[in-house]
Amino acid sequence: MASPAALRELQRELETKADDLNKIQKDISKNHQVRKKYTIQLGENELVLKELDLLSEDANVYKLIGPVLVKQDLAEANANVRKRIEYMSAELKRLDTTLQDLEDKQNSKRDAVLKVQQRIQSLQAGKAKA
Amino acid sequence: MEEAAKKGRVTPLASLFPVEEAQKAVRRVHETLSEKESELDRFRGFISDNTNLINLVQKLPEGLHHNIMVPFGKAAFFPGRLIHTNEFLVLLGEGYHVERTSKQTVEILKRRGKALQSQVESLKATMQDLKAEASFFGITASEAAEGLVEIREDYVEENFTERESQSGPPKEHPPSFSEADKVKVAVEDEEYSCMVSRLDELEKAEYEAGYGNETHEDIENVAVSDEEYARMMSRLDELEKEELEAEFVNERDEDNAKLAVNDEKYAHMIARLDEIEKEPETECGNERDEDEKIKADFDQSSDQISLDKINRFSESRKLLEQTKDKKSATEETLDKRDTQKDLTDRLNCTGLTVQSRPKEEMSHGKGLVHGIMKSTPLEKALVLPEVKENVQAASSLRSEAPLQDSKPGFDSRKAFTGSIIERAHNMQTSSSQQAATSSQSTVTQPSKPVSRFKMQRR
Numbered sequence: 001m002a003s004p005a006a007l008r009e010l011q012r013e014l015e016t017k018a019d020d021l022n023k024i025q026k027d028i029s030k031n032h033q034v035r036k037k038y039t040i041q042l043g044e045n046e047l048v049l050k051e052l053d054l055l056s057e058d059a060n061v062y063k064l065i066g067p068v069l070v071k072q073d074l075a076e077a078n079a080n081v082r083k084r085i086e087y088m089s090a091e092l093k094r095l096d097t098t099l100q101d102l103e104d105k106q107n108s109k110r111d112a113v114l115k116v117q118q119r120i121q122s123l124q125a126g127k128a129k130a
Numbered sequence: 131m132e133e134a135a136k137k138g139r140v141t142p143l144a145s146l147f148p149v150e151e152a153q154k155a156v157r158r159v160h161e162t163l164s165e166k167e168s169e170l171d172r173f174r175g176f177i178s179d180n181t182n183l184i185n186l187v188q189k190l191p192e193g194l195h196h197n198i199m200v201p202f203g204k205a206a207f208f209p210g211r212l213i214h215t216n217e218f219l220v221l222l223g224e225g226y227h228v229e230r231t232s233k234q235t236v237e238i239l240k241r242r243g244k245a246l247q248s249q250v251e252s253l254k255a256t257m258q259d260l261k262a263e264a265s266f267f268g269i270t271a272s273e274a275a276e277g278l279v280e281i282r283e284d285y286v287e288e289n290f291t292e293r294e295s296q297s298g299p300p301k302e303h304p305p306s307f308s309e310a311d312k313v314k315v316a317v318e319d320e321e322y323s324c325m326v327s328r329l330d331e332l333e334k335a336e337y338e339a340g341y342g343n344e345t346h347e348d349i350e351n352v353a354v355s356d357e358e359y360a361r362m363m364s365r366l367d368e369l370e371k372e373e374l375e376a377e378f379v380n381e382r383d384e385d386n387a388k389l390a391v392n393d394e395k396y397a398h399m400i401a402r403l404d405e406i407e408k409e410p411e412t413e414c415g416n417e418r419d420e421d422e423k424i425k426a427d428f429d430q431s432s433d434q435i436s437l438d439k440i441n442r443f444s445e446s447r448k449l450l451e452q453t454k455d456k457k458s459a460t461e462e463t464l465d466k467r468d469t470q471k472d473l474t475d476r477l478n479c480t481g482l483t484v485q486s487r488p489k490e491e492m493s494h495g496k497g498l499v500h501g502i503m504k505s506t507p508l509e510k511a512l513v514l515p516e517v518k519e520n521v522q523a524a525s526s527l528r529s530e531a532p533l534q535d536s537k538p539g540f541d542s543r544k545a546f547t548g549s550i551i552e553r554a555h556n557m558q559t560s561s562s563q564q565a566a567t568s569s570q571s572t573v574t575q576p577s578k579p580v581s582r583f584k585m586q587r588r
Binding site: 041044045047048051052055059060061062063064065069072077081084 | 219227228245
């Protein structure tokens with residue numbers, strides 16, 4: 001009859017939709033991790049900025065680049081840190097929107113999966129009755 | 131449990147908070163709690179390290195140089211000297227180091243220590259919340275396991291319109307009601323049950339006040355069937371009121387085509403209605419209010435007066451009922467007063483619910499009128515202004531409407547078979563009226579005044 005074939009088809013559809021859902025969920029978790037990292041770094045940078053502001057003009061600032069400790073200008077260091085902070089905030093915002101999109105897509109996929117499942121169930125119930 | 135049967139509901143706590151789920155919740159909260167605790171330990175470690183460092187940094191400048199064992203690689207040391215004891219390269223973060231003196235370093239370290247402390251505080255607060263949550267879950271789980279039950283009862287006095295709580299069947303739906311009013315009850319909601327109970331109360335009060343021995347019996351009987359009929363009566367009352375109003379309005383609005391038949395009688399009734407309604411003066415918020423007002427009106431006036439009014443009301447109501455299909459209405463206390471068989475019948479049909487409310491205030495009478503007026507437009511001959519959900523028998527009513535009699539005697543559909551005649555004299559007058567207006571009176575007038583319920587029971 002047509003119903004076994006239809007059933008199989010529906011099941012395949014269910015699998016593909018479930019895969020999509022999984023992918024989206026992985027994306028969402030990755031997004032979360034990146035966001036966390038960025039958030040921590042942002043906090044650190046803000047601390048650094050605070051301390052740098054407390055420094056007097058003639059203090060020596062060094063930056064550790066790899067194994068090398070390089071002397072830096074206070075003003076330069078300030079500017080760098082500020083720029084980093086701005087960059088990281090922008091990144092976070094971008095990540096937020098991406099996360100939102102991913103979540104929406106996840107919800108819609110979930111609904112689709114549910115619908116397919118329901119159809120399968122109804123089909124099976126119909127077959128069982130018949 | 132009887133309580134549930136009567137007015138209340140007993141809910142085992144386990145049903146609301148399943149035992150396993152509560153225990154699972156407890157476990158979850160405990161896990162989170164332990165995580166937070168480990169974080170707290172880490173923070174404490176940091177704070178102690180910071181304090182040690184501060185002490186060291188303060189101690190170092192005490193000498194010009196120190197002889198130390200310098201670590202060399204992973205597993206070796208060699209003897210050496212620590213010089214420049216007041217110069218510190220402090221890591222600020224993000225790879226930035228700054229040269230500071232001992233005092234300045236100590237200041238930086240102290241600031242860091244404060245930041246750590248604030249983090250610890252917030253963590254502790256979170257843990258407190260989690261602990262409270264865990265204790266709540268634990269208590270609920272243990273209670274549910276013990277089989278504690280939650281007993282709920284209606285507070286009928288106040289909360290007529292209270293909706294069912296999500297936990298289940300309407301509490302306000304005593305079984306006795308449903309028996310009698312299956313047809314109507316299905317549609318009605320708790321309001322009617324409220325009205326019914328009110329009706330009962332009012333009836334009882336009336337009986338006690340207005341009647342002698344006869345009524346005792348009636349009261350007893352009434353008490354038995356009150357719930358059943360009260361609803362219907364209230365409905366009938368409402369319907370009648372609506373009819374009356376419609377009639378009334380129609381006359382005013384020249385919508386008399388439908389009323390043409392009943393005009394004279396209606397006019398009489400309407401006039402009576404007006405009188406009654408004038409008493410309550412409050413504005414009619416809504417039909418409900420109005421009805422209530424009318425009821426209140428009735429309530430407030432003495433029983434006799436109310437009886438009179440009821441009489442007239444019932445008459446008018448009969449007519450109204452016939453002409454009205456539905457009335458969105460109000461639970462009116464008219465029901466209590468009016469309950470003539472016809473009325474009740476009609477009310478049943480039209481779903482008018484008249485509730486006798488203990489004292490709504492004068493506005494009731496007015497309300498009734500207003501309600502009637504609202505229902506003015508009788509689109510069809512019998513279409514009455516919408517009765518609130520009560521109108522199941524609307525169609526039947528409609529059919530009857532032209533006849534003008536809603537068959538007080540009884541409708542097999544309805545629990546009430548006849549008009550309910552509240553008072554002896556009322557009954558008589560009403561019955562005569564009814565006879566005049568319609569053919570109903572099958573049950574109407576026994577030689578002696580009988581409680582309306584009795585009448586209905588024919």
